[in-house]
Amino acid sequence: MDTCRAAVITEHNKPLTIQQVPIPELDPGSLLIKITASTLCGTDVHRWHGPLGSSDSLPIITGHEPCGTVEEIAGARTDILGQPVKCGDRVVWSYVACGSCYYCTVACQPCICPGRASWGHNRSDQHPYLLGSCAEYMYVPKECLIIKVPAEVSSASAAAAACAYRTVMHGFDRLGAIKSHESVVIQGSGPLGNFATAVAKDHGAKNVLVIGAPANRLEVTKKMGADAVLNLEEVTDEKARRQWVKDYTGGRGADVVIQVANNMAVPEGLTLLRDGGRFLNIGAGGKATIAVERVPQQMLFITIRSGEPRHWLQAIEFLASRRKDFPFEEMISRSYKLDEINDAMQAMASYSVVKAVINL
Ligand SMILES: [Zn+2]
Numbered sequence: 001m002d003t004c005r006a007a008v009i010t011e012h013n014k015p016l017t018i019q020q021v022p023i024p025e026l027d028p029g030s031l032l033i034k035i036t037a038s039t040l041c042g043t044d045v046h047r048w049h050g051p052l053g054s055s056d057s058l059p060i061i062t063g064h065e066p067c068g069t070v071e072e073i074a075g076a077r078t079d080i081l082g083q084p085v086k087c088g089d090r091v092v093w094s095y096v097a098c099g100s101c102y103y104c105t106v107a108c109q110p111c112i113c114p115g116r117a118s119w120g121h122n123r124s125d126q127h128p129y130l131l132g133s134c135a136e137y138m139y140v141p142k143e144c145l146i147i148k149v150p151a152e153v154s155s156a157s158a159a160a161a162a163c164a165y166r167t168v169m170h171g172f173d174r175l176g177a178i179k180s181h182e183s184v185v186i187q188g189s190g191p192l193g194n195f196a197t198a199v200a201k202d203h204g205a206k207n208v209l210v211i212g213a214p215a216n217r218l219e220v221t222k223k224m225g226a227d228a229v230l231n232l233e234e235v236t237d238e239k240a241r242r243q244w245v246k247d248y249t250g251g252r253g254a255d256v257v258i259q260v261a262n263n264m265a266v267p268e269g270l271t272l273l274r275d276g277g278r279f280l281n282i283g284a285g286g287k288a289t290i291a292v293e294r295v296p297q298q299m300l301f302i303t304i305r306s307g308e309p310r311h312w313l314q315a316i317e318f319l320a321s322r323r324k325d326f327p328f329e330e331m332i333s334r335s336y337k338l339d340e341i342n343d344a345m346q347a348m349a350s351y352s353v354v355k356a357v358i359n360l
């Protein structure tokens with residue numbers, strides 16, 4: 001059996017090792033992808049520090065944000081738009097829902113299908129081995145929808161679209177239209193927050209106000225179109241932050257608050273929202289007991305998980321069509337080789353980069 005190199009978590013909190021992992025035989029309809037770029041995500045770091053669920057067992061090939069070129073296809077395949085997929089095409093691909101449970105068929109909410117398949121948490125010593133993106137190759141099950149990446153989108157940005165950016169697109173999908181008089185507050189200045197800043201501006205918000213840290217991330221936030229940013233490390237008083245938002249919103253609070261930090265930010269976020277506003281809760285990390293003094297009246301609280309296949313397409317289209325409006329490449333702070341995986345994970349863990357990419 002052929003093998004390829006992959007960055008494997010063998011023990012939590014210990015350095016990852018580069019191992020030879022088997023390349024599986026392809027089942028009908030499945031693909032083998034040669035990875036060109038894998039961006040790292042906060043989730044990869046959390047999972048490296050410890051298991052994220054009862055199904056996490058080691059060894060795991062880290063990474064779930066891949067972009068790559070088609071190396072081999074078992075039979076004929078079409079992409080999400082019905083076009084033939086060929087060897088050499090540069091692509092990203094969706095997660096898989098079971099298609100036959102209550103959530104998939106009746107509720108039409110495939111993101112919460114209990115039988116969902118996703119990447120970066122599967123055992124690398126069990127078939128089909130290659131389900132993590134920090135590897136030379138990945139196996140793509142036949143159920144995945146394929147999205148072609150246009151030439152004007154870099155592999156690194158396309159890889160980030162395979163998780164961070166498509167999650168943001170899903171959030172805006174559920175949020176609905178943003179009106180031209182509305183103010184949006186974004187809590188968080190990581191990859192999700194910075195991409196959400198661009199999308200909120202693009203969707204016509206009157207102003208986009210971002211609360212985040214550290215300063216290097218907020219510099220990128222400004223380039224992504226934020227009208228004003230507030231550094232959490234400098235303004236440590238919650239009341240002062242609330243006043244800052246009030247000053248921009250006629251004393252009412254924001255029409256929309258988007259939380260892309262973690263659940264600990266929810267109580268403060270609710271105090272930044274006007275009565276009747278919409279709260280979009282994306283950042284799901286942090287097991288906070290969420291104590292809230294007052295819930296805004298008539299508000300909408302929206303939570304989302306992951307994305308549906310069309311959100312992968314929406315994110316890729318946004319990167320391609322808005323590339324002159326927003327400097328997306330600024331969000332990819334540093335690139336690393338596969339051998340440098342531990343440096344890249346450390347950089348993500350210390351927030352010294354917005355997003356790290358492993359180039360293969
Ligand atoms: Zn991710």
Ligand SMILES: [Zn+2]
Nearest residue numbers: 098101104113
């Ligand atoms: Zn299902």
